[in-house]
Amino acid sequence: MGAYLIRRLLINIGVFWVISVAIFALTRATPGDPVAMMVPPEQLNSGSAAYIEARRAELGLDQPVVVQYLRWAGSALTGDLGFSMVSGRPVTELLLERLGPTIELMGVGMLCSILIAFPLGIIAAVRRNTVVDYIATFFSLGVVAFPVFFIALVAIYLFTLQFPILPSSGITDPSNPTLGNTIRHLILPALILGVGNSGRLMRYVRSSLLSELGSDYVRTARAKGASPTRAVIHGLRNSLIPVITILASDLSHLVAGAVVIEQIFAWPGMGRLAVTAVGQNDYSVIIGFALVGAVMVLLSNLLADILYTVVDPRVRLS
Amino acid sequence: MRQSSPFVELAGFARGIAPTGRMRRLTRFGLGLCLALVLAVTACTGPATETGGPGTGGGSQAAGGGTVNIYLYQEPAGIFGPLAPASGPDNQVNSLIFEGLLAADPDFKLQPVLAESFEVSEDARTFTFKLRPGLKWNDGEPLTSADVLFTYNAAANPKTKSAAAGLFASVVGAKEVAEGKAETVSGFSAPDDQTFVVKTTKPNYGLLAQIGLTYILPEHVLGDVPAEELYDNEYFKKPTVTSGPFKFVEYKTSQYVHVVANPEASPAPKLKEIYLKPMSSDVATAELGNGGLDVATVSPLDLETLEGFDHLEVQEKLGAGFIRIGLNQSRDYFKDKRVRQAFLYAVNRADLVDQVLKGKAVVQNSDFYTPNAPQDLNDYAYDPAKAKQLLTEAGWDFDRKIDLMWIPGQRDRDASTTIVQSQLKEIGVDVELRQVQASEITKIYSDKDFDMVLYGGGNYALDGSNVSVITGCDNWYPAGGNINYFCDPELDKIMKEANATVDDAKRAELYEQAARISNEQADLFWLYSPYGLWVVNKRLKGFEAPGSQEVPFWNPAAWSVAEN
Numbered sequence: 001m002g003a004y005l006i007r008r009l010l011i012n013i014g015v016f017w018v019i020s021v022a023i024f025a026l027t028r029a030t031p032g033d034p035v036a037m038m039v040p041p042e043q044l045n046s047g048s049a050a051y052i053e054a055r056r057a058e059l060g061l062d063q064p065v066v067v068q069y070l071r072w073a074g075s076a077l078t079g080d081l082g083f084s085m086v087s088g089r090p091v092t093e094l095l096l097e098r099l100g101p102t103i104e105l106m107g108v109g110m111l112c113s114i115l116i117a118f119p120l121g122i123i124a125a126v127r128r129n130t131v132v133d134y135i136a137t138f139f140s141l142g143v144v145a146f147p148v149f150f151i152a153l154v155a156i157y158l159f160t161l162q163f164p165i166l167p168s169s170g171i172t173d174p175s176n177p178t179l180g181n182t183i184r185h186l187i188l189p190a191l192i193l194g195v196g197n198s199g200r201l202m203r204y205v206r207s208s209l210l211s212e213l214g215s216d217y218v219r220t221a222r223a224k225g226a227s228p229t230r231a232v233i234h235g236l237r238n239s240l241i242p243v244i245t246i247l248a249s250d251l252s253h254l255v256a257g258a259v260v261i262e263q264i265f266a267w268p269g270m271g272r273l274a275v276t277a278v279g280q281n282d283y284s285v286i287i288g289f290a291l292v293g294a295v296m297v298l299l300s301n302l303l304a305d306i307l308y309t310v311v312d313p314r315v316r317l318s
Numbered sequence: 319m320r321q322s323s324p325f326v327e328l329a330g331f332a333r334g335i336a337p338t339g340r341m342r343r344l345t346r347f348g349l350g351l352c353l354a355l356v357l358a359v360t361a362c363t364g365p366a367t368e369t370g371g372p373g374t375g376g377g378s379q380a381a382g383g384g385t386v387n388i389y390l391y392q393e394p395a396g397i398f399g400p401l402a403p404a405s406g407p408d409n410q411v412n413s414l415i416f417e418g419l420l421a422a423d424p425d426f427k428l429q430p431v432l433a434e435s436f437e438v439s440e441d442a443r444t445f446t447f448k449l450r451p452g453l454k455w456n457d458g459e460p461l462t463s464a465d466v467l468f469t470y471n472a473a474a475n476p477k478t479k480s481a482a483a484g485l486f487a488s489v490v491g492a493k494e495v496a497e498g499k500a501e502t503v504s505g506f507s508a509p510d511d512q513t514f515v516v517k518t519t520k521p522n523y524g525l526l527a528q529i530g531l532t533y534i535l536p537e538h539v540l541g542d543v544p545a546e547e548l549y550d551n552e553y554f555k556k557p558t559v560t561s562g563p564f565k566f567v568e569y570k571t572s573q574y575v576h577v578v579a580n581p582e583a584s585p586a587p588k589l590k591e592i593y594l595k596p597m598s599s600d601v602a603t604a605e606l607g608n609g610g611l612d613v614a615t616v617s618p619l620d621l622e623t624l625e626g627f628d629h630l631e632v633q634e635k636l637g638a639g640f641i642r643i644g645l646n647q648s649r650d651y652f653k654d655k656r657v658r659q660a661f662l663y664a665v666n667r668a669d670l671v672d673q674v675l676k677g678k679a680v681v682q683n684s685d686f687y688t689p690n691a692p693q694d695l696n697d698y699a700y701d702p703a704k705a706k707q708l709l710t711e712a713g714w715d716f717d718r719k720i721d722l723m724w725i726p727g728q729r730d731r732d733a734s735t736t737i738v739q740s741q742l743k744e745i746g747v748d749v750e751l752r753q754v755q756a757s758e759i760t761k762i763y764s765d766k767d768f769d770m771v772l773y774g775g776g777n778y779a780l781d782g783s784n785v786s787v788i789t790g791c792d793n794w795y796p797a798g799g800n801i802n803y804f805c806d807p808e809l810d811k812i813m814k815e816a817n818a819t820v821d822d823a824k825r826a827e828l829y830e831q832a833a834r835i836s837n838e839q840a841d842l843f844w845l846y847s848p849y850g851l852w853v854v855n856k857r858l859k860g861f862e863a864p865g866s867q868e869v870p871f872w873n874p875a876a877w878s879v880a881e882n
Contacts, residue, residue, distance in 0.1 A: 032757025038403040039481065039760070047484020047496070049796040050476060052760070058479075087396035087571075088550060097571065156604050164608040169601045174574050174593055175385055266597035268572035276393050276572070281757040 008305070012298045016291075023290045024072065027283045028065050034085040034281040035061065059085055072287075081291075082284040084277075091288040094273060099292075101171055102269035105190055105261065106254045112194025113201055113250070120198070121205025125213065126232060136206070140199035148196040148257050152264045155192055169266035189265040193257050197250055204246045208239035240311050248304035252297045383579070383590025384879030386858055389605075389614030390596040391867045396569055399554045400473050400533040403481035406868025411575050411594060413870030415562040416533035419447050419466065419514070420526065424862045424872050426638055426687070426779035428526060432461070432534060432561070442521035442818050445530075447514045455536050456558075456565050456580040463508035468537035470516070470529070471495075471502045472548060479549040485528045488518045501545075521818030523825065524783025534561065563587040563875035572596065588860075588878035606630060612855040615867035617729065618676035624853050633852040636689070637866035638779035640682040641731065643722065643738065643843035644771045648803040652769075656712040658840035662698035664705035664745045665738055671846050674733045678851060682844035684833040685789055687779035690826070691833040698840075706745045716746045720769035723752040725759065734845055735772055763795050770843070771801065779865075782829035783817045786810075789841055804841040856880070 035055045039048050056062050060071060072082060081091035117140075124136035143151070160168035167173070172182040212218060212235035221231045259271030266272075270289055277285035308315045390407040398412055413421075419433040430436060434450040453461035472478045474486035475495050486492045490505030505517040518525060536559045543551050553559075557566050564577035564587060575594040579587045595611070603620045605611040607627055616624060624630055645652040645661070652658065671679045680688050683695045709716075724735055739749040749770075754762065762768055776799075778784050787798050790813070791805035809832055816828035852863035860876040 030757065031755055032759070032761055034757070036760040037757045047476065047482075047487060048798075050496075051479075051481055051483065054476065055479065087555075089396070089555070094571070153600055156601060160610075161604050161607045167610065168604045168608065169597045169610065170573060170595065174570070174576060175591070264598055264601060266572070266595065266601060268570065272572050279756075280395075 008302055019294045023287050024069050027286050033061050037281055081288045084282055084285050086280050086282050091284050095288050095292055098270040098273050102258060105267060105269055106258055108190035109193030110254060112191055113198040116198040117201035117205055121202040124206045125209040140202040143195055143199035149260050149264055152192050155188055171268055189261050189267055193261050196257055197253055201246060204243050208242050209235055212239045244304055244307050248300045251300040255293055386589055386592045386612045388594045389602045389611050390594050393596040397554050398557050401478055401480045401549050409870050412533055414564040414577050414874050415560045415566045417562045418531045418533050420530035422780055424864050438820050440820060442523045442820050443518045445516040449512045454582045455561050456582045459538050461561050462511040463514045465534055465537045466514040467506055467508040468541055469535045470506050473532050474503050475545055477545040488520055488522045490517045490519055524781045524817050527781035585875050587875040606853050612858045614853055616851050616853050618678040621851055629856055630853050631856050633854060633863035635850045635863040635865050637848055637850050639774060639776035640847035641774040641845045644802045645843055646769055648766050654712040655839050656708040657714060660705040660708035661843050662840055663701045665741045666700035667845055670737050674730050675848060679846040679848040682847050684836040685785045686833040688847060692830050695837040702745050719748045719750055721750045721752045722770040723754050723768050724772035725756050726753045731772055763801050786813050806839055809835045
């Protein structure tokens, strides 16, 4: 297990390096640069050309891409991801500041999706081909089919405009940041993020549990007098194995979903930071965000591997 | 032997399990937990809106003060003050906390702010500003002409990374500073504590509008910082020492900018505090409706939704810029003015304004701010037959394919490109639409690699001389913003003459002449000048819509919140 983890970590570092080169190359391959975007064409004046040139030189954008990468990678190794080319603030500071709100949103969102998907998936499997199953299936296909931003906009219309019981934007009320206010601001975005992801998850729980319920050991358990509930719990444990893979890969879905949700609900997370940075071609922030995303996906895959051994003792990591 | 299928097996299974109801409870628990959370917390924490429900006074305001929430259409870059490149949301924050010698009022007229009065010499080369007596920074220090001198020297010096340095080019000694031969601009002087004087190398009345609005910085805070390090000074990220009616508290990135009343300001602001919040326009519409925002700009489409709310009122304000299509006149086929006129005749711009902007715009017919331009300009009313005739006369090659580039993403502009494309097609001009990124556009301009470009912005209301930036023969990109590569020596001559004229009436007359030439030459393919649509909660009094969405606010000290 220990050797396995070390090997996986080393491979991940290699993957991570390849990702960093790819992201760096991609940002530099986009046409134009952040400095060019700072000066709108209708505001050009006789000093603009000199200004743009000076700022590019200062940010090192006039250097060959390889030199730019080596410089960046050199300081990145020491934990310094450079400065935002727009606001001048350190990228690590910007990312750390946003990490909290994003994890809060993703964590509660994931919890909501589990709390919805598992009970729904189980009951749909157990009461297969009944009205309950059809309703659950309809729900899951519905949330998969409707884009999350649409659900969010409908929810905003309903719960903040027609029946104004919830706030529609921000992480808290800045003039009155009580715990209650903070939780109220979390409800809509987290719930919608959770609902949006629960559809897929519910389908997997249902089909995975169905195949377990049809297997011999469940029948044997029933034959030996185990109560139906107990038998389902038996099956459920084994059905978790594929579901864990889905949960881990859901993490990347959550990151993607959070980008949209954060944008709509003015949530000060990393997704919003990334969208703004892309709009401004703020290279260093885009790269920083992409690297954090890469780390999260790599780590969640590793986590899934480890969790396999926990739920299924037959699996050995070697 | 009985061989039952898993299905039969399961059906029995399900029957067996149903009476226990446990699974059902489990489902209810999951769904219920999330919903219960919603209800419980909502019940515990009272009304949902943050500064009071629609039209109410709200709970979080102090007596005689009040909290106001304002929408920002983009996230501020976060570098405030006069040195950073122009950015709409940052500038709106600036307009609450900083003050310049002058400011533009909602009618785009220059008004003295820190200055008590200003005077322009007969030759339009000497500008004298008298400061109001008793001015103070919000830390109690006196604000004098030394602060003004310090600020103007910093703003004119490219070493400070001042994005506006080029605007000072006509000031005596600015060239020497730009070339590194001098530290300070000799054309700026402060003969006494209350007086600040600017001298220029050539007549330039428009300089007032170009540099008179520069936000003044405190010398006692920044005076010791070397020019090279000034821009990166923490002050510009957190400018707490300013002179405006409000005092900067913090910028929580992606959340809000918080400013509070400055007790030293005179007149004292009536509000207690303001939050400026960047968010998407959809949410802003909802927040206007539920009272979460007091002020926001909206699109003509959202306006219909919001007009149904009794607690909201709409203020319309014609913008200072306009949406136009630049025609690359470095290419021979756009050099004939009949071609440019034909394009204007070919597109039903009045209909475009009605359909796409719900009538919330004015058709533009010259480079000048429409209310300042002569009323009898040729309006190039829709006439495809005439357009075709003009094109034929000009010898247009009907097999030619031309491109129209623009940065997609704004509904009215996206729709306009399609309409222009289809209506030009009707007169036999084949247009290919070309979407580009904002970041690549300056390179395309440098390469002159386009036929037509749709873009907007500019401020041509404050002073007619700004039009030179987009028409002047010596302002061809990259020397200036003339990306049409248009040049008309006669227009240039009148523009220069107007800019050297101090008498208001004479100057206005010269700019009218210039507008007629522009109208005749059709140097740009003008489309429309949109109205800024500001939706304001009626509880907020004294707010005057400043123009389009990116325009700085006017006189925020006068804003107040009505008590019920």
